[in-house]
Amino acid sequence: METNTPSLRTAKATPKNPTGIRLFFKRLFQQKALVLMSVPFLIWLFIFKYVPIWGWSIAFQDFKPAKDFMDQTWVGLEHFRFLFQEEAFYRVLRNTLAMSAINLVLGFTTAITLAILLNELRQIVFKRVVQTISYLPYFISWVVAASIISTALSADGGIINELLLWLGVMKEPVLWLGVGEYFWGILGASEVWKNVGWNTIVYLAAMTMIDPAQYEAAEIDGAGRFQRIWNITLPGLKPVIVILLIMNVGNILETGFEPQYLLGNGMNVDYSENLDIFVLRYGISMGNFSLAIAAGMFKTVVSFILLFSANSIAKRLGEARLF
């Protein structure tokens, strides 16, 4: 039926299998239910994700909230110039990238390791307990988490200092949050503590998709536990890992805002201040919305480039990819 009727009517003009725009509309028609279902979401996407791009024009104005669009003063690239000439901007950019990279690497390795370890557990009760404990911190708000962390790191009676003193590793308590160089490490560890359990969930789900017959076969062939992990579990996880990696690379300029803001102080500001805090301080706090938008645009452009390059690298390597 599919081939008969149209080809009869248009046999002269078109070949048997339609191509190009005709094919597109044909497929569209075939999938009309699907298309109709997605229309509301497209409208949503358009209104909330594309219409606001209009607001980017603010970056090129000396924006005053009360005035109409036509009454704004246009300043061209003035705000971008301020941004790129500002010494602090490069410092916060470095911090943002460093913290993102640390979080990315640590986040992936710890989550995958924990997921594999959990997967190997035979004691279901123990497995459930470990899993629950490890993802509980995820539900704590950063405000609370930050105060737990700063209490633990406190120089007077904080558990970390007490422990290290007791072990004899150090002689004097250290002001952990007061030394800038330690900040990235502290942040990385905190992020792991907070998110590792939650991040394992997706890997555990992926592992359930691996055919148990493969493990049985490997076991019969005499593969040990580590060989099974290496040759079956990890390759099975690969598509998930790659996809998540691509998505996270796109977010590399989003290190989050709360932990850095809440744990940061005058002594570690050189290492803790990231792009978002910079924008808050020089943009929103001063009512300079234009600068905030300019910085936001910069972030978007960088994320866009990173996402596309990661995706095309994955494509070239023949790995799973996003699009």
Add this chain to the structure above:
Amino acid sequence: MAKKHWLSGLAIVMSASLVAGCGSDSGSNNETAGSTNNESTGGTKTEEQAEKPLEKATFTYFVGASGKKDRNTNETTIGKLLEDQTGVNFKMEYLVGDLNTKIGTMIASNEYPDVLVPDAAIDKVIDAGGFIDLTPYIEKYENLKFVFGPYLNQMKAADGNIYILPFSTVVGEYMPDPNINQGAWWVQRRVLKEAGYPQIKTMDEYFKLIEDFVAKHPEENLTGFLSLTHDWRFFATSNQPMHLAGYPNDGNVLVDMNTFEAKTYAANEDTKRWAQKMNEINSKGLFDKSSFVDNYDQYIAKLASHKVVGFFDYGWQINNAQLNLKDAAKKDATQDDFVYFPLPVTFDGGKDQYLDPPGFVKNRGVGVTVSAKDPDRIMAFFDTLLSEENQIMRSWGIQGETYEVDANGRFYRTEEQILKIDEAFREQFGFKYFDWDWPQYNTNSTLSDGNALSPGLQPEVFQMGLTAEDKTILDKYGVKTYSELFAAPDERPWFPAWGIPKEQGSPQQIWETKKDELTKKYIPKLILAEPGDFEAVWQEYLGEFGKLDTAGYEKWYTEQIKAVIDSLK
């Protein structure tokens, strides 16, 4: 744009349904509306309003400061009485989170609460055209005119309109505060007791006192000196050199009393001298290094822990800790040792200026926003609130219940009343809600019969609240109040300089942000450095500081201060 249409459509539908609703349940609606109109055209009379049952109205009231529970004013005793007079209730909401973010959202959406106390974000809201001009209302209402009339010129914004009713207009005589609510160098009372109540005037004497005390009590694991640095409260640390040099809290500048030139001090010799001393204190192990990482709550907890011997701060910031210590001392006299005592310390024992001169803070106050449904009704409420009877009610309460009047007409409180008025009572009665954030007589005002407006400032009440130990220590220093320990403030018409409004994103604001960043970074470095490295760190700091346009900032401030002085000539 589309959003606005949609909203106004909604507003029309809603108001239509309101009118319909009112009309159906009472036939007197038209009459009431008519009378409100008459009143608003013909000036107000409080009694007249009270006679006619006014239509009840509720307005939203946002306060850009945190610390109180959100509440309707008519759920408090004072608020209920005010509602009976005016028919107006306010739904009060307090800040949660960051002020600038919250105000920024209001500005961006152009939707405000009816009444807004924007705290430090006033300039932003004015800039965005968020407030309505209050000039006609001040003309119209007699109490508003009475309270704000003398200050009209100072209240005007750059465009000549009045957007803000400030909280700091003194009515009647200026009544000094017997307590220390401003800056002081505090020390535990037991330290003074053990040392035989010495006169402490200089920075060296002060730190020597602390050092000796800590050395004498090694078993107690004491903290010699603590400093508050958390977030915006950092000024409690960075302001110290200014006060030591004998200046009041003008913010970032020292103003020369003869030439009226403003000079910054963040990197001058005063700051260096102070930092050097703090560095020395630190190297002796007397400085709590955690000062630079602790947050405000941890700081207050430490002050209440009996372990901290001394610190510098403003009275209003340490109230929580000090009240706790005082309450404990009231129950058990031996605890009095841990209450903190304020000292007016300067570099060389010269004249101090810790007490604020009568000032006029024009960048803090309350305004009615462009979103307000019925500005006239709100201003009428403010007018009623500013009548003397109501001002007495909001600060003294109800006669026979929270205060008494003696044969000479002096207000006082009995011991039971003082005990009764604790935090929970203040909240329920409404003292807590009406003590600030509303159009009001300044705290230091006096009533027409000579009583102090604020119970805490009434000498009789102050004396009544003193414990035997309080009296002992005040006696030892030969004073009747804490403020007598301090030098009387010089007259500074521009005071406080930090209250002079700055434009959003202006070079002055950028200077301040950058300077804050620098001091937050370098003051810890300077204080915690090895004494041998101090000079090198200082030079590094000067180098960084030199990149700021300090001359421009000082010039701007000098001009502003001279303009204030000229406007008063």
